[in-house]
Every structure is written in C-alpha cells, then in structure tokens.
Amino acid sequence: MPHSRPAQERPGDARVLDCLYRVGAFVNATEDPREALDFILEEIVRTLGASSASIALVEPATGSLRIEVSNGLDADSTGKIIDQGQGITGWVALYAKPQRIPDVSKDPRYVEIRKGIRSELAVPMELMGNVIGVVNCDSDRLDAFSEQDVAFLSLLTNEASKAVGRIWLLRQLRSKAAQLEALVRAAQGLARERDEPGISLDLARHTRALLGTRACAYYNLIDDVLHLRSLDGDLGASALAPSIALNRTSLGTVVTRGRSVVVPLAGKTEEHLFTRLFEPVASSSLLAVPVRYEDDTFGVLLCVAMGAYRFSDDDKHLVAALSSFGASSIQNARLYAKVFTVEEGLRRSERLTALGLLSAEVAHEIRNPLTVMKLLSDTLSQGMATDDPKMEDLGVMREKIAHMEGVVSRVLGMSKAQSGAFRTLDLRQAAENASLLLRLKLQQLGVKVDIECAEALPLVEGNPGQIQQIFLNLMMNGVQAMVGGGTLTLRLGVEPGQQGDVVSVRITDTGTGIPPKILPKIFESFFTSREDGTGLGLAIVKRILRDHRGDIVVESTAPGGTTFKFWVPAVK
Secondary structure, eight states: OOOOOOGGGSOOHHHHHHHHHHHHHHHHHOSOHHHHHHHHHHHHHHHHTOSEEEEEEEOTTTOOEEEEEEESSOGGGTTOEEOTTSHHHHHHHHHOOOEEESOGGGOTTOOOSSTTOOEEEEEEEEETTEEEEEEEEEESSTTOOOHHHHHHHHHHHHHHHHHHHHHHHHHHHHHHHHHHHHHHHHHHHHHHOOOHHHHHHHHHHHHHHHHTOSEEEEEEEETTEEEEEEEEESSOGGGSOSEEETTTSHHHHHHHHOOOEEESOGGGOOSTTHHHHTGGGTTSEEEEEEEEETTEEEEEEEEEESSSOOOOHHHHHHHHHHHHHHHHHHHHHHHHHHHHHHHHHHHHHHHHHHHHHHHHHHHHHHHHHHHHHHHHHHHHHHTSOTTOHHHHHHHHHHHHHHHHHHHHHHHHHHHHHHHOOOEEEOHHHHHHHHHHHTHHHHHHHTEEEEEEEOTTOOOEEEOHHHHHHHHHHHHHHHHHTOTTOEEEEEEEEEEEETTEEEEEEEEEOOSOOOOTTTGGGTTSTTOOSSTTOOSOHHHHHHHHHHHTTOEEEEEEEETTEEEEEEEEEBOO
C-alpha cells in the first residue's frame, strides 16, 4: 500500500498563506527573475516537503520546454530540453492541465530525470492565455502529494508567472521579431515568383522554416479534390496521401469552412479516416490552414510536427499570414497567365489577319496578269488553223491559266471566309468588351480607361472579330506609349461623312507622342519603331477599316499624348 504524508505534515491554510505572502513579497521586490525562481523553488520544496523541483519554460520559437531552474536535481539538469508531449512535464505543457501522479512507475508517460522518484506533481504556468512553463515537484515517497497540494501549487504558479513573465515575454518578443523578419522575407520571395508551381514549393518551404516543424506540405484544390503539390521536410512523398476528396478528412473541413484545423496527435484523433490516410504521420501533430484569396480557396497548407505538439495561436496566425501572401501570389500568377494568354491571342490574331490580307493582296496581283494572259491566248488562237501545232501549246497554256485562276479563287475565298460575315454591331459594347479583355494588363501597368459615349449612338455593320481587333490593337498601342501608367480615353460619337453619318472613335493616350519623322510611315506594313514590334498592328487596322468602308488617321500627337481617330459608316 502506498503511504501518504501524514495529515499534520501537509501545509495548512496558515502555512500556505504565509508561503504565498513571502513569495509574493520577494517576487515584487527583486529585479532578477532567476533569483525569484530559485526562491520560489525553495519555498515549494520546503512547504510541500518535495525531494526535488524544477521550473521549465516554453521556448516561443520552438514550443519545446527548457528547464530554467531546479532544486534537488543534478546540476546538468538545468538547460535540459523537453519536447511538448514528452513525459509528464511535456504532457502538462501540451494540454494545460495539472497532473498528480501517486506512482510514476504505473504511468507510461513518465520519463526518469532522477533516480529514486516515486511520485510527481506538475502544474502549468499560464500568462495571458498561453502556457509559458511547468512547475514540477518530485518525491521519493509514493503518493506524496494531495489534491490540496495541487491547489496550493496552482496558486503558487501565479506568483511564479509574474517572475517568469519577464523572461518569457522578452524571449517571445525576440522570437516574434525574428519570425516577422522571416515572414517579410518569405512574402517578398513569394511576391517575386510568377510561376504557380514555384509558389507551391516556396509556400511549403517558408512555412516549415517559420515554424521549425518536421515537414510542411501544400495541397492544391482542383474540382473538390486536394492534390499534393509540394512537400518540404524529412517526410517522403509517400508519407502523405497524394489526393484527398473534400468529404474524406478534416482537410476538407478546412476548405469548406475556411478555418484552420489543429490535430494534437494524428494517431489519436477522432477525425474519421485521418489515421488511415496519414498512417506514416500518425504519431505527429498536424496544423492545416486554408490558402484563400477573397472567396476563392486555392488549397491547404499542412504542417507536420514530431510527436505531440501544441500549435499556439501565434503559430496559427503566422501560417495564416503566410498563406494569405501565398494566395495573393497564386492569384497574381494566374492573372499573369491570363494576361499572357490575351497577349498571345492578340499576336496570333494579328498574324492570321496579316496573313489573310497579304494572301488576298497577292491573289489580286496575280489575277490581273492572268486575265491578260487569257485574253492574249484567245487572241492568238483566232489567227491559227485548227491543225496548227501551236494550237496544242495554246491549249496547255489555257489549262495552266485555268488552274492558276482556280488557286487564286480559292485564296480569295479563304480570305473572305476568315474575315467572316458582317452583322449589326454596337461600337460602345465593342469598346467595353475590349477594355474588359485588357483589364488585367491595364491594372498591371497602372493604366486607367475612360469611355465617353454620345447618347443614341447608331449601330454599324462589321465583322465582330475584326472590330474587336481594331480596339485591342489601338488600345495596346496607347498603353505601350505610357511608360509608368496613365489614362486611356475612348470617345465615341456621330459625325457627318461623305456618304452619310459615321460613328467615330477617338482613342487618346497620355504618352510620349509620335515623333514627326516617323508619322507618315506608321500605317505602312512592317514599319515599327519598337524592337519587339511586328510593324503590322496599325497596317492591319487601316486595312480592316477600309474593308468596312471606314478609315483611320492620327488626329493629334504631342509629348503629352496622341489621339487616333477612326470611323465606320452608321447603319441607315
């Protein structure tokens, strides 16, 4: 039978109050926190009759505990590191609950720190809602501590927390400063990345570095399934499930609810299927944070810590901040991809239009001499006898002319097919659509678009794709002239033309203007003043407008900006 300390040896109310008074007075009087901790331990040992005692503080940067002061333990015990969840001390730090162990030999959590210990009492130290340490008492006797002792030690830890708070808060400030510096560096690195796979890798790497955890993974969300995209740490890729449906684990809850999930020990979690899906990390603790931009969830950050680990609110806030930076970077990468797609589409459309126009021009040029050749062959045949040997040659010539006429007709037919059918169009809608297509590029370059339109603007007839290309080419031409941003103004109105009213469009930029010496050449094919230009944009615009019975001119240009004016006949 275990033997408890006799009742008369237990601290009575008077002794408890006397001890609390002495500790409180000493803590308030001293300016040395360590001196205060030594005094507190002496009072604990004396009042509780403990064989040894220690105070371990939580390291803010790692979450591990470090024995700061001890009484009755070996000298080398000071400075010993205890992981959260390790031993009874680590368990108390993890779950923030006092523990009275009558017989340590019967507790599987017990880790021997001194020979001869038979019973143990451990109480968490808390400050501002955070567990900052653990006060631990040991005895060489079985069942040496009572529930009354638990209450006494809990009261005493409040006084200890005052002294410890100075040490811990200083460490926390230093740790937070270092974490903020690392967070800023990580955010800067993520902001520079334009490739989404690269962002995924950086996100996992920076998160692991911030928390110092065993590993960190990023799961990308595609069609209600989370896919493992990156992993940083000492876990193999096979350690985590390669894909997870949203309805299978807590990771799905992270996405559907948009909130973080903490699992102190995966192998003992009640979350369904978590253990099976994460079998290799069943002995680890998990923190999952959504990666969201506004209302869109891109994925989940999963942090894996060794063994039982208490992820603090600071940990969650840090990962949430980094995930926010990561989400912004992913959004930017996708926007850049869309901008690139639009630009590629513009270039492709420009090349196809140019090819069609050049093909039609070549076909027209070939058709005229073919007509002359056909007339000449007919004239020559009229002066020849039917049995003249040259008639056979003329027949071959006519056959070849007919073949070439067929080729020309097909080329012209293709050109017409590419241009598409004309239909009734609203140029204001076309301008707004072009502005919408270019909005990402405009935002990126700091360009504002203003559209001014006359009331009751008439409709026009035209090919929708070609009209859109006119707006896109001219707007991009204006944007390229405004280095560092500016304003692009589109004014739509009605003017009298030579054969009736026309709908006019003026596109004005706030750029550098067009040099007078190149102004006469800007509508020529393949003329360009830019190294990366094709010299086709304005030439195509002019050709399209002429096909639409319209035209384009440079209405004004100066260092303060340029105005292009084009017009198309209004529908009568």
